[in-house]
Amino acid sequence: MAELGETVLKRAEKLVISSMKANDASHDASHAFRVRDLALSLAREEGLCSSPQTMRIIELAALLHDIGDYKYVKDPSEERIVEKFLEEEGIEEDVKKMILSIIKGMGFKEEVSQNAKNEYSLEFGVVQDADRLDAIGAIGIARCFTFGGSRNNVLHDPNIKPRLCISKEDYVKKGEQTTINHFHEKLLKLKELMKTKAGYRRAEKRHKFMEDFLEEFYEEWAGRA
Numbered sequence: 001m002a003e004l005g006e007t008v009l010k011r012a013e014k015l016v017i018s019s020m021k022a023n024d025a026s027h028d029a030s031h032a033f034r035v036r037d038l039a040l041s042l043a044r045e046e047g048l049c050s051s052p053q054t055m056r057i058i059e060l061a062a063l064l065h066d067i068g069d070y071k072y073v074k075d076p077s078e079e080r081i082v083e084k085f086l087e088e089e090g091i092e093e094d095v096k097k098m099i100l101s102i103i104k105g106m107g108f109k110e111e112v113s114q115n116a117k118n119e120y121s122l123e124f125g126v127v128q129d130a131d132r133l134d135a136i137g138a139i140g141i142a143r144c145f146t147f148g149g150s151r152n153n154v155l156h157d158p159n160i161k162p163r164l165c166i167s168k169e170d171y172v173k174k175g176e177q178t179t180i181n182h183f184h185e186k187l188l189k190l191k192e193l194m195k196t197k198a199g200y201r202r203a204e205k206r207h208k209f210m211e212d213f214l215e216e217f218y219e220e221w222a223g224r225a
Contacts, residue, residue, distance in 0.1 A: 004056030008089050012063045015085055019067045019078075026147035027066055031134060036062040038130035045198035046122055054123060057095060061102040061127045102127050108186055111193065120195060129199030132190045137206025140187060141213055148179030156180040156221060183214060 017029045039062040040055065048054050068079040082103065086096045098121075105120070106128045120128075134140065148155070160176060162184035191207040194200040219225035 004053060004060065004091070004095065008091075009056070009059060009063070011089065012060055012085070015081070016063055016067065019081060023069075023072050024146055024150035026143040026150070027069060027072065031143070032063055032066055034134050034139070035065065035127070035130045038062075038133055039127045042126040042130055042196060042198045042202075043123075046126060046196055048122060048126070053095075057098055057102075058123050058127055061099045061123070062130055064099070065103045065106055065127065065131060098123070106131055108132075108190075122196070125195030126199070129194050129196050129203075132194065133199060133202055133206060136187050136190055136203065137209050140206065141210060144182055144187065145179055148182065154178045156217075180214075180217065183210060 013033075016032045020027065020029045020032065036059055039058050043049060043055060043058050048058070064082045064085070067082050073079060083096075083100060086099060091099070102121075102124045105124060135143065145155075154160070155178065157178050160178050160181065162181035164184065187210060188207070191200065191203040194203050216225065
């Protein structure tokens with residue numbers, strides 16, 4: 001069985017680049033690499049760095065977490081890219097299951113549908129928190145507008161109110177949405193959904209940055225600033 005060494009990680013990086021190159025910049029390879037770096041940093045803060053194997057699992061899960069994302073899948077076979085990669089690399093079954101479990105449980109849509117695990121590993125926590133940190137703050141604002149633009153979403157419409165309590169089906173379906181409403185429907189909720197103390201500490205600053213941005217945005221929209 002293959003060990004989770006540098007060679008596997010290098011091949012994972014190449015897979016990320018090739019699989020995500022057609023995505024818009026909100027979910028491109030740079031996003032995956034930022035999440036990897038954040039996850040490893042959070043893992044060190046949470047005391048997981050004493051186990052090289054654990055850090056490799058975290059790194060692989062973070063790198064591969066958005067390959068086969070439902071928002072970009074054009075062919076159902078793309079949903080198995082990560083699983084096939086781990087199999088071809090000869091990753092041990094228990095390690096493969098752990099990586100796939102982290103990836104499959106990360107989505108916000110799972111949390112709003114209450115399918116998220118009440119019990120979760122610290123490895124899962126740092127990877128999910130890293131992904132959510134990249135969705136808020138300055139980077140999160142940039143990604144939000146990039147994604148909204150890629151889907152031709154309306155920037156803002158005061159007559160379209162945000163859906164504050166939404167189901168999984170409401171969250172994933174396309175329809176009348178505005179980019180600004182996404183802040184209220186998801187992004188401003190993420191701070192309180194952080195799973196680790198390290199993630200929450202970082203989320204506080206990023207959350208405040210978004211609140212300040214929205215305050216200024218509404219002032220400018222109304223012609224008051």
